Amino acid sequence: MIVIYSxxxxxxxxxxxxxxxxxxxxxxxxxxxxxxxxxGYRYYDYQKISQVERIKALKSLGFSLNEIKEIINGSIKKDxxxxxxxxxxxxxxxxxxxxxxxxxxDDILRYSKPYFEKKYHISSxxxxxxxxxxxxxxxxxxxxxxxxxxxxxxxxxxxxxxxxIKGNLMxxxxxxxxxxxxxxxxxxxxxxxxxxxTLENEVKxxxxxxxxxxxxxxxxxxxxxxxxxxKDLIVTDSFFIEEYMEGLxxxxxxxxxxxxxxxxxDPNNFKTKVMLKL
Numbered sequence: 321m322i323v324i325y326s327x328x329x330x331x332x333x334x335x336x337x338x339x340x341x342x343x344x345x346x347x348x349x350x351x352x353x354x355x356x357x358x359x360g361y362r363y364y365d366y367q368k369i370s371q372v373e374r375i376k377a378l379k380s381l382g383f384s385l386n387e388i389k390e391i392i393n394g395s396i397k398k399d400x401x402x403x404x405x406x407x408x409x410x411x412x413x414x415x416x417x418x419x420x421x422x423x424x425x426d427d428i429l430r431y432s433k434p435y436f437e438k439k440y441h442i443s444s445x446x447x448x449x450x451x452x453x454x455x456x457x458x459x460x461x462x463x464x465x466x467x468x469x470x471x472x473x474x475x476x477x478x479x480x481x482x483x484x485i486k487g488n489l490m491x492x493x494x495x496x497x498x499x500x501x502x503x504x505x506x507x508x509x510x511x512x513x514x515x516x517x518t519l520e521n522e523v524k525x526x527x528x529x530x531x532x533x534x535x536x537x538x539x540x541x542x543x544x545x546x547x548x549x550x551k552d553l554i555v556t557d558s559f560f561i562e563e564y565m566e567g568l569x570x571x572x573x574x575x576x577x578x579x580x581x582x583x584x585x586d587p588n589n590f591k592t593k594v595m596l597k598l
Contacts, residue, residue, distance in 0.1 A: 323366055330364040334372045349389045440538025445549050452528040456483055457507030474506045483510045491562045531595040539587050546594040558597055565591040
């Protein structure tokens with residue numbers, strides 16, 4: 321005699337939610353024994369209980385439903401023992417990964433280690449006397465995401481006036497405490513000895529004097545820590561200059577119209593010098 325259970329009764333016996341049994345049916349993992357053609361109700365016989373237990377056992381070993389389906393339907397080419405060996409190897413790998421995570425958590429708890437460590441290097445504040453320099457520049461009020469376009473226009477200006485640049489790209493932030501939208505000036509030092517009448521109106525002098533400086537290596541988004549080290553030294557008429565020592569643009573710029581930011585450079589290794597005019 322075959323005993324037939326409604327889906328609700330079978331759910332209670334097998335300890336599997338009705339919703340899960342319906343899902344197993346939809347993916348052909350566990351089909352009901354009978355489906356009433358009129359009502360669509362599902363019914364299960366006692367033999368389905370052993371199939372449910374096998375599904376539970378394989379799930380507890382970490383097999384996915386697709387893998388379980390292949391095993392139960394006999395559609396896999398490898399035998400169950402081989403599948404178990406492969407699963408064991410996968411679990412060993414995951415175990416090692418989890419042990420590494422546990423060890424990291426233990427270190428954080430034990431040593432009060434910051435979870436997100438900043439990967440930058442920053443020097444102490446030092447002071448240097450800088451001679452005045454002649455620069456060609458462009459100054460505009462921009463949003464921070466427009467910085468690339470401003471630099472590109474500076475390259476075009478250098479090219480148009482056939483300037484001989486000296487040193488690195490630099491920026492003066494005229495509203496340094498408003499980083500999202502501010503008056504920004506990008507510039508290159510040029511040879512002041514070869515100025516012509518046309519170019520004289522396009523250049524300015526960065527004054528000589530004492531500057532407080534910080535060297536920074538790391539993500540540009542973390543550069544605020546350099547400003548934090550300098551801001552207590554601000555006096556009337558102070559201004560900040562950033563000099564991009566390495567990483568942002570190529571060191572060799574033979575054709576100014578073709579210069580592009582170094583997309584392949586590791587941003588963690590960008591070198592920037594922040595200077596405060598005292």
